[in-house]
Amino acid sequence: MSFVALDWGTTSLRGALLAEDGRVLEERSAPRGILHLDGASFAEVFEAFTLDWMAVPGRRCLIAGMAGSRQGWVEAPYCACPCGAEDIAQQVVPVVPGRIDMVPGLVDHQSGVPDVMRGEETQILGAMRLTGLREGLFVLPGTHNKWARMADGRVTGFRTFMTGEFYALLSQQSILARTLQADAPLVRQAFLDGVDRARRADSPGLLHLAFGMRALSLFDRLAPAAAASYLSGLLIGDELRAQPLQPGVPVVLVGSPTLTERYALALDSVGVPARLLDAQATWAGAHALWRARQAVG
Amino acid sequence: MSFVALDWGTTSLRGALLAEDGRVLEERSAPRGILHLDGASFAEVFEAFTLDWMAVPGRRCLIAGMAGSRQGWVEAPYCACPCGAEDIAQQVVPVVPGRIDMVPGLVDHQSGVPDVMRGEETQILGAMRLTGLREGLFVLPGTHNKWARMADGRVTGFRTFMTGEFYALLSQQSILARTLQADAPLVRQAFLDGVDRARRADSPGLLHLAFGMRALSLFDRLAPAAAASYLSGLLIGDELRAQPLQPGVPVVLVGSPTLTERYALALDSVGVPARLLDAQATWAGAHALWRARQAVG
Numbered sequence: 001m002s003f004v005a006l007d008w009g010t011t012s013l014r015g016a017l018l019a020e021d022g023r024v025l026e027e028r029s030a031p032r033g034i035l036h037l038d039g040a041s042f043a044e045v046f047e048a049f050t051l052d053w054m055a056v057p058g059r060r061c062l063i064a065g066m067a068g069s070r071q072g073w074v075e076a077p078y079c080a081c082p083c084g085a086e087d088i089a090q091q092v093v094p095v096v097p098g099r100i101d102m103v104p105g106l107v108d109h110q111s112g113v114p115d116v117m118r119g120e121e122t123q124i125l126g127a128m129r130l131t132g133l134r135e136g137l138f139v140l141p142g143t144h145n146k147w148a149r150m151a152d153g154r155v156t157g158f159r160t161f162m163t164g165e166f167y168a169l170l171s172q173q174s175i176l177a178r179t180l181q182a183d184a185p186l187v188r189q190a191f192l193d194g195v196d197r198a199r200r201a202d203s204p205g206l207l208h209l210a211f212g213m214r215a216l217s218l219f220d221r222l223a224p225a226a227a228a229s230y231l232s233g234l235l236i237g238d239e240l241r242a243q244p245l246q247p248g249v250p251v252v253l254v255g256s257p258t259l260t261e262r263y264a265l266a267l268d269s270v271g272v273p274a275r276l277l278d279a280q281a282t283w284a285g286a287h288a289l290w291r292a293r294q295a296v297g
Numbered sequence: 298m299s300f301v302a303l304d305w306g307t308t309s310l311r312g313a314l315l316a317e318d319g320r321v322l323e324e325r326s327a328p329r330g331i332l333h334l335d336g337a338s339f340a341e342v343f344e345a346f347t348l349d350w351m352a353v354p355g356r357r358c359l360i361a362g363m364a365g366s367r368q369g370w371v372e373a374p375y376c377a378c379p380c381g382a383e384d385i386a387q388q389v390v391p392v393v394p395g396r397i398d399m400v401p402g403l404v405d406h407q408s409g410v411p412d413v414m415r416g417e418e419t420q421i422l423g424a425m426r427l428t429g430l431r432e433g434l435f436v437l438p439g440t441h442n443k444w445a446r447m448a449d450g451r452v453t454g455f456r457t458f459m460t461g462e463f464y465a466l467l468s469q470q471s472i473l474a475r476t477l478q479a480d481a482p483l484v485r486q487a488f489l490d491g492v493d494r495a496r497r498a499d500s501p502g503l504l505h506l507a508f509g510m511r512a513l514s515l516f517d518r519l520a521p522a523a524a525a526s527y528l529s530g531l532l533i534g535d536e537l538r539a540q541p542l543q544p545g546v547p548v549v550l551v552g553s554p555t556l557t558e559r560y561a562l563a564l565d566s567v568g569v570p571a572r573l574l575d576a577q578a579t580w581a582g583a584h585a586l587w588r589a590r591q592a593v594g
Binding site for chain 2: 070112113114115116144145159160161162163165166169170173174175197203204205206207208209210211212215216218219221235238239241242
C-alpha cells in the first residue's frame with residue numbers, strides 16, 4: 001500500500017507520496033518548517049499540507065526531522081548509536097496511532113560529549129539503499145554538517161560540524177566580509193588552496209587561518225572574487241582534517257549539488273572518491289523505514 | 298626631554314605624556330578610533346586630543362596603531378620579522394617632520410600566508426622592558442589575538458587568532474546564543490573542560506566542538522550560566538593546540554586583566570606559568586622606541 005513521507009525540518013516541510021515499492025508518485029514542499037508555522041498548530045499545518053494524500057482511508061504517514069524534537073509536534077526520543085533501520089523503526093513514536101508516526105533522531109554518546117541528528121538518519125538509510133554501500137563514511141553537508149560512520153548497515157557513530165553556520169557568520173558578519181564577494185562563483189584554485197592549508201595535521205586551526213584571508217587581501221594576494229572560495233576551502237579542509245579518510249575508499253555525499261560538488265572536489269584533492277546523492281535519498285530512507293516498520297510489526 | 302605617545306586604534310585613542318626616563322606623567326583616552334572620527338580629519342582630532350601636551354615648543358609625538366594603516370592618517374609600511382626596537386625605530390614614518398612620527402606595524406612573511414599587526418609591536422617591546430624577558434612567547438589577547446615568538450629581544454614571528462571575534466559571533470549570532478548566558482561570570486570548571494577538549498592534538502576542531510555545546514545543553518549537561526565559559530575555553534584551548542608551549546617556561550600575557558587571567562588559567566592547566574601585564578605596556582614600549590629612535594638618529 002502507498003504511504004506518505006514527510007521531512008519536516010526547521011525551515012521547510014517536504015513531502016512525498018510513495019508507492020509500496022518505494023517509487024515517488026508525487027512530491028511537494030512548503031516553507032512551513034517548525035519555526036515557521038505562523039501561528040497554526042502542527043496538526044493544522046499537517047492537515048493542509050497532506051489533505052488529499054491522507055484522505056485515502058487507511059493511508060499512513062511517517063514524519064522525520066525536527067518535528068520530532070522537543071520544540072516539535074511530538075517528541076521522539078533519540079535512538080542511540082550504533083543503530084540501523086530496524087532499531088530506528090522500532091522506536092518510532094505514534095502521533096496519531098495507526099495513522100501518523102514520528103521517526104526518532106539519533107544520538108551518539110560514545111565520545112564523552114553527545115552528538116545528535118534529526119532527519120539525516122533517514123537520508124543516510126536512503127543513501128545506503130541507493131548506493132548499495134553498507135559501510136564507510138556518509139556525509140550530509142549543510143548548516144550543521146553530519147559525518148556518519150557506517151558498518152554492516154548501521155550508523156556506528158557520527159559527528160556534527162557547524163560548517164555552514166560558520167561560513168555564513170564569517171562571510172557576512174565578520175571583518176572578513178569586507179574582503180569577500182559572497183556571490184562570486186567557485187574559484188577552484190582558491191578553494192583547493194584553502195582546503196590544503198586547513199586539512200594538514202599540523203594546521204594552526206581556523207582561528208588563525210581565517211585571519212590569513214584578511215592578510216592575503218591586504219597584500220593583494222587574494223581577490224574578493226576568490227576570497228569566498230578560499231574561506232569555504234578552509235572550513236571544509238578543517239573538517240577533512242578530523243576524518244578517518246582512506247585513499248581510494250569512496251565517501252557518500254548527500255545534499256544539494258552545490259554543496260556536495262564542493263566536498264567531492266576537496267575529497268578528490270586527497271585521493272578520496274565520492275558518490276553524490278541529492279535530497280531524493282530522504283524518500284528512499286523513508287521507504288527503508290516503512291519496510292523495517294512492517295517487519296518489526 | 299618628555300614626549301607624547303599615542304596608541305591610535307580602530308575604536309579608541311589613548312595617549313600619555315612620558316618623561317625622558319619613561320615615567321607616565323599624564324594619561325588620557327577618547328572614543329576616537331580611526332573609524333570614529335565623526336567627520337573630523339586626523340589632524341583635527343590629533344590637535345584637539347594633544348593640544349596642551351604639544352603646545353610645549355620642540356615636543357614630539359610617536360603614534361602607534363591603526364592610524365598607520367592604509368585607512369589611517371599616514372601609512373607606515375610594515376616592518377618585516379624578525380625585528381626589534383631598532384629595526385622598528387628606523388622605519389618610523391614622519392607625519393609632521395620633526396614633530397609627529399608614525400610607528401610601523403609588523404609583518405611575518407615566513408609561513409606562506411602573511412600575518413600583520415599594528416600597535417601590538419609597541420606593547421610587546423614594552424612587555425620585554427617590563428619583564429626583562431627577551432625570549433619566549435608573548436600573547437596579546439583581544440578581538441584579533443597575537444601570539445609572538447621572541448628571541449634575543451626581537452620578534453622572530455607571530456600568528457593572529459580571531460578568538461575574540463569568533464567568540465562574539467558564536468555567543469551572539471549563532472545557534473549557540475540560545476543556550477548561553479553571555480553575562481554570566483566565569484565558571485572555572487566549564488572553562489577548563491572546554492580548554493581540555495580543544496587543546497588536544499587529536500581535537501576534531503572548533504566546527505565540531507562548538508556544536509557539542511548545543512548537544513550538552515540538550516541533555517541538560519551544560520547550564521546556560523556555564524555555557525559561555527565552556528565556549529571561551531574551547532576557543533582558547535584551540536589556540537593553545539597550535540602553540541609551541543613548554544611546561545615551566547613562562548608566557549607573557551598583555552591586555553585587560555579579564556582576558557589575561559583567562560589565558561593564565563588555561564596555561565596553568567597545561568603546566569605553563571604566565572606573567573600578566575596590562576595596557577601600560579604600551580607606554581613602556583613607546584619609551585623603548587623613543588630611546589631606539591634617538592640612538593639611530
